[in-house]
Amino acid sequence: MTLKEAQSAVDKWIQTNGVRYFNELTNMAILTEEVGEVARIIARQYGEQSFKESDKDKILADELADVLFVLICIANQTGIDLNSAFEKNLDKKTKRDSTRHHDNNKLKA
Secondary structure (H helix, E strand, O other), X not given: OOHHHHHHHHHHHHHHHHOOOOOHHHHHHHHHHHHHHHHHHHHHHOOOOOOOHHHOOOOHHHHXXXXXXXXXXXXXXXXXXXXXXXXXXXXXXXXXXXXXXOOOHHHOO
């Protein structure tokens, strides 16, 4: 699925199952919640925190997909073509950081 197809799929889902998009502020708050859930799993699975019983059924892939879904909602409702935006962003990063990371002694093993 391309980003364009994902944006269409989310829009169709919202129109058929979600009634309408939440407003942008609500979606920003939801996005923050979802990112927090990702952080919680990362802290427990890859960090030093232990899992609580209520966290054991959480799946990182599912939580990342929740983040992507809300991010796509925000893009759709603000008229952003994520495919185009991502291509431009990747080009910007490539030009800006073409040697930056290679020159970073902290990244050398």
